[in-house]
Amino acid sequence: MSILTDLLTQPGVVAAGEYAYRGDRFSYRGALSEEHARMASIMCRATTMGANMEGAMFNSIHPGNGLHPPRGWLVRGPVHTVCVMANVFCLLDHTQGSVSHIVGLMRQNLGDVPHELI
Amino acid sequence: MAILDELMRLPGAMAAFEFRGSGELLEHRIAYPDRINPATLDLLAHMCSANMSIAAMQARGWEQVTAMSGFYPVQEFTLIGFDWSVVVSALRREQHKRVGQSNLPPFTGVVLANESADYEAAFALLEHPEPAA
Numbered sequence: 001m002s003i004l005t006d007l008l009t010q011p012g013v014v015a016a017g018e019y020a021y022r023g024d025r026f027s028y029r030g031a032l033s034e035e036h037a038r039m040a041s042i043m044c045r046a047t048t049m050g051a052n053m054e055g056a057m058f059n060s061i062h063p064g065n066g067l068h069p070p071r072g073w074l075v076r077g078p079v080h081t082v083c084v085m086a087n088v089f090c091l092l093d094h095t096q097g098s099v100s101h102i103v104g105l106m107r108q109n110l111g112d113v114p115h116e117l118i
Numbered sequence: 119m120a121i122l123d124e125l126m127r128l129p130g131a132m133a134a135f136e137f138r139g140s141g142e143l144l145e146h147r148i149a150y151p152d153r154i155n156p157a158t159l160d161l162l163a164h165m166c167s168a169n170m171s172i173a174a175m176q177a178r179g180w181e182q183v184t185a186m187s188g189f190y191p192v193q194e195f196t197l198i199g200f201d202w203s204v205v206v207s208a209l210r211r212e213q214h215k216r217v218g219q220s221n222l223p224p225f226t227g228v229v230l231a232n233e234s235a236d237y238e239a240a241f242a243l244l245e246h247p248e249p250a251a
Contacts, residue, residue: 036184043176050172051197054165062158066231067199074196075173076241079188085198093188100237103198107232 012097016090044089069115086113130234136224137163166206207244
């Protein structure tokens with residue numbers, strides 16, 4: 001089972017997608033239109049790239065810290081949480097599901113993705 | 119600050135801190151001074167402040183374009199690092215904005231060791247910051 005299919009079976013998951021680090025491709029499943037999924041892919045990729053740049057700068061100033069290289073990030077609103085790990089994003093209704101569970105699942109499947117791909 | 123002491127009781131808590139919207143570090147607690155110091159937290163606070171602003175812009179735009187709701191206002195931004203995570207909250211600021219106050223409280227954040235991090239517990243504490251009596 002692919003990580004996208006696996007994520008979609010979890011409680012509260014609205015949609016999940018995957019983007020190429022180069023920015024030229026994306027795929028998704030769930031309750032989003034093609035255009036909105038494309039926009040989500042672009043925003044998630046941009047934030048991931050920014051987080052990696054910040055992590056590298058942070059590490060050059062404070063070497064040996066536990067934040068670099070970043071594995072992912074979360075943005076939590078009143079109802080929805082955007083969960084991103086490596087090049088996979090997941091839109092979760094966190095009133096219906098657990099962020100900790102989704103992060104655990106994503107880390108289990110994506111925690112070893114090589115950082116050099118970015 | 120009671121909230122910082124409460125955050126330091128979370129599983130895997132390494133540091134807790136407060137910072138201005140512009141990123142300057144204010145109060146802090148550090149469990150492992152050999153691994154995290156105030157200068158580390160100050161740079162981290164600036165990073166988190168910037169990411170919180172970008173996330174708020176994206177969430178606002180996303181809701182307007184898609185007509186979906188529940189993304190804005192952004193309550194927490196979390197960076198999941200290789201061994202540590204940092205969770206920062208803007209919820210107290212949003213609560214002050216909602217009632218029209220112009221003097222906003224600081225952002226609040228906690229650094230957690232990934233292996234024992236409980237994100238739901240961190241969110242719950244940051245979203246209900248009053249310490250138990």
